[in-house]
Amino acid sequence: MDKVKLAIVGCGGMAGAHLNAYIRLRQKGIDIFDFVAMCDVDAERANAFAVKAANVQESTPKVYTAIEEMLGKETLNAADICGPHFLHHSLAIACFEAGLDVIVEKPLAVTIRAGHKMIESAKSHQRILAVAEQVRRWVSSRTVEWLINKEKLIGNPRMFFRQGIGGPQKEPENRLRDESMIWRRNKFTGGGNGIIDGGIHYVDLLIYFFGEPDEIYARSENLNQFQFKDADGNHVPQTVEDTALATITFKNGVIGQWVSTSAAPGRGMSYNSYHGSLGSIYSSGGYPQSPELQLWDGTKRDKDSLQNAYMESLSEGEKERVFPHGITEGVELEVYDFLDAVRKGRRPELDGVDGLKAQAVCDAIYESGWCGQAVKFDDVYNDEISGYQDEINERWKI
Numbered sequence: 001m002d003k004v005k006l007a008i009v010g011c012g013g014m015a016g017a018h019l020n021a022y023i024r025l026r027q028k029g030i031d032i033f034d035f036v037a038m039c040d041v042d043a044e045r046a047n048a049f050a051v052k053a054a055n056v057q058e059s060t061p062k063v064y065t066a067i068e069e070m071l072g073k074e075t076l077n078a079a080d081i082c083g084p085h086f087l088h089h090s091l092a093i094a095c096f097e098a099g100l101d102v103i104v105e106k107p108l109a110v111t112i113r114a115g116h117k118m119i120e121s122a123k124s125h126q127r128i129l130a131v132a133e134q135v136r137r138w139v140s141s142r143t144v145e146w147l148i149n150k151e152k153l154i155g156n157p158r159m160f161f162r163q164g165i166g167g168p169q170k171e172p173e174n175r176l177r178d179e180s181m182i183w184r185r186n187k188f189t190g191g192g193n194g195i196i197d198g199g200i201h202y203v204d205l206l207i208y209f210f211g212e213p214d215e216i217y218a219r220s221e222n223l224n225q226f227q228f229k230d231a232d233g234n235h236v237p238q239t240v241e242d243t244a245l246a247t248i249t250f251k252n253g254v255i256g257q258w259v260s261t262s263a264a265p266g267r268g269m270s271y272n273s274y275h276g277s278l279g280s281i282y283s284s285g286g287y288p289q290s291p292e293l294q295l296w297d298g299t300k301r302d303k304d305s306l307q308n309a310y311m312e313s314l315s316e317g318e319k320e321r322v323f324p325h326g327i328t329e330g331v332e333l334e335v336y337d338f339l340d341a342v343r344k345g346r347r348p349e350l351d352g353v354d355g356l357k358a359q360a361v362c363d364a365i366y367e368s369g370w371c372g373q374a375v376k377f378d379d380v381y382n383d384e385i386s387g388y389q390d391e392i393n394e395r396w397k398i
């Protein structure tokens with residue numbers, strides 16, 4: 001295949017970051033795709049994407065408000081799906097049935113069952129299913145994985161901790177809140193809130209660093225009980241968590257705790273750390289974007305020293321594989337990986353199974369909170385425990 005004929009489906013916030021990343025690839029002379037169509041139920045959004053795309057190619061992509069019409073009329077190789085979570089599976093399956101390869105934003109699907117349906121459909125139509133996951137592609141994430149698993153500088157990995165503690169700093173008891181994306185605060189459309197939304201990037205890193213999880217015990221709460229105004233002005237309640245406390249064990253013996261809350265006004269904190277038999281890696285923030293190494297003997301190394309050492313450790317071939325064309329920006333890397341996989345018919349770095357594994361940890365947190373017991377990762381991944389997800393599956397007939 002010379003150039004990938006590409007459509008973006010769902011032209012909202014994150015799709016804008018994808019569009020900009022594709023445009024930057026072209027501006028770098030990486031001429032491996034053409035935008036053929038833009039699809040959103042909101043025609044204005046799709047049109048704005050088409051206009052922007054036309055600045056970097058000769059033709060203007062066609063605009064559609066229904067994926068069925070787009071798939072019926074256009075000749076396409078691939079779709080980049082950035083719709084709300086509850087539509088990921090039906091949009092992706094429509095694309096597979098029309099012969100397209102797909103990259104879908106995280107989380108893979110609204111439930112584990114929906115994710116399995118996507119994986120099965122991709123397999124039966126012999127199509128690529130990639131999950132968009134930019135955080136593990138950052139130089140800082142690659143560096144931490146190298147430190148833990150290749151250099152083994154912290155010794156045998158033992159524990160991790162992640163605390164993300166914050167809360168409303170204005171009128172904490174005022175339940176009525178502004179929110180432009182109400183679908184994210186609804187169990188049926190979002191599947192969950194912070195854990196399965198932004199939190200899934202953190203889980204993907206844990207799997208990257210430590211392998212497959214074993215067991216999850218969690219409490220999950222909706223403490224703020226916020227409400228939002230919908231398009232008709234009605235007050236609709238949040239029906240997903242704003243707080244979760246989880247203990248997660250891994251099959252390699254690593255244990256750790258993850259606390260995520262937006263219901264704790266006052267002094268907040270945000271850090272993550274990874275501990276082994278010889279020392280630790282600490283970073284402020286939600287991901288290890290500023291890693292600092294400290295060993296038992298007092299040795300300390302900062303982010304620049306660690307990242308430089310990692311980059312210098314890479315052979316030219318490895319560098320081209322991990323940072324092709326010298327790209328180091330996460331979204332550019334994920335869309336490039338997808339386009340290259342489509343052109344070569346190869347596996348993308350993160351496929352549907354990888355996406356579903358990260359999602360299964362998030363759903364295991366919800367399932368454990370739902371049943372009040374520890375749950376096995378494998379049981380949630382295999383859809384053998386689904387009490388929390390059952391009403392979502394029923395609602396969308398999944």
Ligand SMILES: NC(=O)c1ccc[n+]([C@@H]2O[C@H](COP(=O)([O-])OP(=O)(O)OC[C@H]3O[C@@H](n4cnc5c(N)ncnc54)[C@H](O)[C@@H]3O)[C@@H](O)[C@H]2O)c1
Pocket residue numbers: 009010011012013014015039040041042045065066067082083084085087105106107132134181197
């Ligand atoms: N990787 C990241 O850092 C990151 C950040 C934000 C969001 N996301 C993910 O991106 C996805 C989209 O989130 P967002 O923040 O862009 O949401 P959004 O609400 O801004 O965008 C969703 C878009 O989908 C459109 N849409 C709805 N139904 C559709 C349909 N049937 N066909 C076509 N389009 C339809 C909406 O009109 C909207 O424009 C989600 O999976 C979200 O988790 C990822």
